[in-house]
Amino acid sequence: MLTLTIRDLQKNFGSLRALDRVSLEVQGNSIVGLIGPNGSGKTTLFNVVSGFYEKDGGEIYFKGERIDGLRPDQIVKKGLSRTFQVCKAPEKLTVLENMMLAAKSQIGEDPFSALFRRPRVSMLEKANLDRAMDLLEVLQLVDLRNEYAGDLSGGQKKLLSLGRAFMLDPDLILLDEPTAGVNLTLATQLLKVIRELQKKEGKTFFIIEHSMKVISDICDKVLVLNFGKIMAEGTPEEIRKDEQVLKAYLSGA
Ligand SMILES: Nc1ncnc2c1ncn2[C@@H]1O[C@H](COP(=O)(O)OP(=O)(O)O)[C@@H](O)[C@H]1O
Ligand SMILES: [Mg+2]
Known part of the structure; x- marks a missing residue:
């Protein structure tokens, strides 16, 4: 089952194309990672999906239903929750x-x-x-x-x-850099909790993460964003070996 489907999503800040025709799918009951250099548009993607920013083009479907244009509280009620990079x-x-x-x-x-x-x-x-x-x-x-x-x-x-x-x-939870600034013991515990909730409660996670190790440890699929575009998609192993990704990641990080 598809939980989240995004088609040709666009978001501009003035002349900056923060999201440049992004299309992606997140399967239900899975853990999908989103990586990319600083400023590549990861947080912006979450902000648009959760209704905090208005899109400039494209479509977002959650459990088959169009959600772009809805307010954040309406989206949460449909079963799509998020956390923030900076806790609130x-x-x-x-x-x-x-x-x-x-x-x-x-x-x-x-x-x-x-x-x-x-x-x-x-x-x-x-x-x-x-x-x-x-x-x-x-x-x-x-x-x-x-x-x-x-x-x-x-x-x-x-x-x-x-x-x-x-x-x-919620059915789908968007996590923005859950392990950033967290000590190793707590980070390990946090990942364990995420895996447990996915298995036990059948939750779906879409996670922005900086650490390749974290991504490799828990994600079923990884998407790579670069300059607002999806530049690669695959298993953690495929992504780790992708020359193009390594280049973008090393130059941007
Ligand atoms: N509210 C905003 N106003 C103007 N520019 C923004 C805003 N939010 C993000 N940006 C710009 O959009 C780009 C993507 O930012 P962001 O999504 O935060 O990247 P990431 O989370 O991948 O580090 C950056 O160039 C950033 O400066
Ligand atoms: Mg960010």
Whole structure:
């Protein structure tokens, strides 16, 4: 099953072609990597797919349905979640509060339902709490649930942002450089969690990653972006051996 299909996607910043007719496919229940030199358009691609930037051309389909033109919150509700290169967890809330808030703001709970707490709302809250605790367990953040998000290490913040992205049970998760600035122990744990969630819950991951090792370890397929264009696509092994890719990567990195 195809989860994400992108056709001829274009995004310009003034005269800069940040995405130059990008076409790609992400199969369901797989882990796809996106690599490329700095400034090649990786984050821009995620920003357009998740509705944060408007495209200048092309089409985006998620589970067979056109999603370009939808707002970020509408896209999240359809089951497409993302994390940011720079974590955005509110620092003055605890880890658990962050998880609960992620679920709430994503379903767009209005202030009135908070005022007139009907049983349906509190049941939803109970379900959210259960899910939050389950996820924190997997992420090994349970013991830190009452700490402020701002007091976590860089790596723990990345784990928390993964947890937040998972609160609404998305089908596809876009991760922007999940292991950047994360120490080796936490990075290894993060990758383990990603693999576990893919296997156990049948999730699909589309991951921007700098490290070839990370890509090789977990990705089924790798796409290479260069100057806003897809320049190669293949298994990690094929990509590692691709002369053109090596050249672009070494000159850009
Ligand atoms: N909001 C923006 N306004 C103007 N230019 C941007 C903006 N976002 C990204 N760019 C430019 O688009 C290009 C691709 O950037 P980006 O997608 O962040 O690259 P990557 O994530 O691959 O490092 C870069 O040249 C960058 O300067
Ligand atoms: Mg980037």
